[in-house]
Amino acid sequence: MATTTAGQKRAEAKREYDAYIAACPSRQLLDTVADKWVTLVLTALADTPLRYSELSRRIAGVSQKMLTQTLRTLERDGLVDRAVTATVPVRVDYTLTPLGESLVTVMAGVKTWAEAHMPEVQRARRRYDRR
Numbered sequence: 374m375a376t377t378t379a380g381q382k383r384a385e386a387k388r389e390y391d392a393y394i395a396a397c398p399s400r401q402l403l404d405t406v407a408d409k410w411v412t413l414v415l416t417a418l419a420d421t422p423l424r425y426s427e428l429s430r431r432i433a434g435v436s437q438k439m440l441t442q443t444l445r446t447l448e449r450d451g452l453v454d455r456a457v458t459a460t461v462p463v464r465v466d467y468t469l470t471p472l473g474e475s476l477v478t479v480m481a482g483v484k485t486w487a488e489a490h491m492p493e494v495q496r497a498r499r500r501y502d503r504r
Contacts, residue, residue: 410443422468
């Protein structure tokens with residue numbers, strides 16, 4: 374019986390999650406994190422827990438349906454925690470999990486990059502559209 378080394382096990386695990394393979398489950402996660410609402414929710418929660426209404430006010434243009442759907446997806450994927458406090462009315466706070474915190478740095482970088490480079494992108498789009 375052949376013995377598998379730790380290095381071989383790591384290499385095998387890496388192959389199991391190769392997003393370049395069509396059937397790889399990591400593609401579903403990439404679909405999630407590539408969503409603009411996910412980026413905005415994660416970065417909004419980066420500094421402090423927020424209630425649903427606070428998130429809704431902070432993220433202009435998000436519909437109630439999309440915010441609810443986004444929060445549920447993030448909670449399902451273990452990126453956001455939903456804490457319900459039994460008060461009248463009921464209080465619900467959303468916070469990043471440690472896994473969410475590990476992703477928010479990357480997402481904040483993408484958001485910052487988009488904000489900083491939007492003039493260049495707009496110029497490129499105008500050049501392209503003139504052709």
